[in-house]
Amino acid sequence: MAGNTEPLSPRAKLAVTAGKAAAAVSRAAGRGSGSVIGGKVALRLDPDLLARLAQHLDVVLVSATNGKTTTTRLIAEALRAAGPVVSNALGANMPAGITSALAGGSDAKFGVIEVDEKYLAGVARDVTPKCIALLNLSRDQLDRAAETRMLAEKWREGLSGSKAVIVANADDPLVVWAASSSQQVVWVAAGQAWKDDAWSCPSCGGVMQRPGDDWFCGQCGFRRPTPTWALTGDHVLDPHGSAWPIHLQLPGRANKANATSSAAVAAVFGVPPQVALERMYQVQAVAGRYDVVSFLGRDLRLLLAKNPAGWLETFSLIDPPPTPVVLSVNARGADGTDTSWLWDVDYTQLAGHPIFVIGDRKLDMAVRLEVAGLDFRVCETLDEAVQSAPPGRIEIIANYTAFQDVRRRVGN
Structure with a gap:
């Protein structure tokens, strides 16, 4: 003690x-x-x-x-x-x-x-x-x-x-x-x-x-x-x-x-x-979460969401449409390898946003968004997604290891 x-x-x-x-x-x-x-x-x-x-x-x-x-x-x-x-x-x-x-x-x-x-x-x-x-x-x-x-x-x-x-x-x-x-x-x-x-x-x-x-x-x-x-x-x-x-x-x-x-x-x-x-009040960001970084001439806000409850809270934070949104999901050991939780998230809340999908499990996410009736584009890299996005600050929402990948790429 x-x-x-x-x-x-x-x-x-x-x-x-x-x-x-x-x-x-x-x-x-x-x-x-x-x-x-x-x-x-x-x-x-x-x-x-x-x-x-x-x-x-x-x-x-x-x-x-x-x-x-x-x-x-x-x-x-x-x-x-x-x-x-x-x-x-x-x-x-x-x-x-x-x-x-x-x-x-x-x-x-x-x-x-x-x-x-x-x-x-x-x-x-x-x-x-x-x-x-x-x-x-x-x-x-x-x-x-x-x-x-x-x-x-x-x-x-x-x-x-x-x-x-x-x-x-x-x-x-x-x-x-x-x-x-x-x-x-x-x-x-x-x-x-x-x-x-x-x-x-x-x-x-x-x-x-x-x-x-x-x-x-x-x-x-x-x-x-x-x-x-x-x-x-x-x-x-x-x-x-x-x-x-x-x-x-x-x-x-x-x-x-x-x-x-x-x-x-x-x-x-x-x-x-x-x-x-x-x-x-002194806390501005936590391990990169909520940071706004400059990358390829654009402002990107980094948001972590790793399960349905987290995605629900994150959707309430993002700027209104037509703010572009990049979604990145991996399923490595630290994330959990089961992505069935994607079906518990109400992605229809992203209607009206230009959506770009990246990450190891981008095709899992693409199927989920297709079923939700949303328009989106699958990209191979963060660079491609950012360069394809229309003007304005870009919201990046990623699960755990995908978030670390994004931070490394943007030098955060």
Whole structure:
């Protein structure tokens, strides 16, 4: 726990040094940041290293299907008002990447850690967090991740008995069910645009009733808890009834929801909402997301959308027609190799936009758009798509590895 500054053992120091060396070799070879391979090497040498690195930190874990990386960044900015922060800001969110991040933060007071949904319970056991933020659960990577209710059950079992303060989204029934096994829960009304994974009750399987913003199970009585924090328009409502303005450079309702959850987390660590929200304004982009870059004489805005819930939120951000839109989808290991989720996305919302399709799975996307009755053009490269697009800023929407491909090509 925080306050225990017991020095690292010789074995742990060796593991950290070896991990950093492996990461440096990976970077020199042009294979990315090296954080994952560095963490794997370090954990092989000292399997308990993650727990050792976290022992002097006040840790907050952030897990969700959507918004993890952005919320982690917002919380980190807020907590810097109270002391130095170490964070896996680039999104390496499995144990190896988390270990690499913590190895670089020996002087930190706070650890703000994004955690992949599958690994949450295990990481929580290792790092004894003071707070855990649970934002949402929706279908994602169907070939790799468990079905959403199974994930919620893993969370529920893994967090049962945890001493951490759980900051949880009261509008997502799966999150509420998962968090309800915990002793201390702070409920946040952060909203839920995508509801297609929460029509049946996670507790009994009954049909969920959804009058207005409320929800409840008509069979077992499982229902939405009363939130103490809420997003209302452009303000965060705190537990005392005070409304604090949200001024973000990041676009969209989803990021206001992320800021609301982040303010609730910051309060657990003693940072008041006004201070937390002011510091969040400094965040302009998160690992390239929302950046506007110049490429081939055009302005391109880079947007990440990797599952149906993410695409739904992203559609609400883009400029109105006739703004050109480039869609790029891959199905590599990090994306999940199953692209059936494309059929869950309502692409008719892109009607009126000139659409250009690129990426490894451009033909899968083309079939989906054809069925949706949309006009589009399939292109071999980003360069071809940009050069074919009519005037105006171009919106690029890409899933995970496709987004990295675009960033490399535009030099971002």
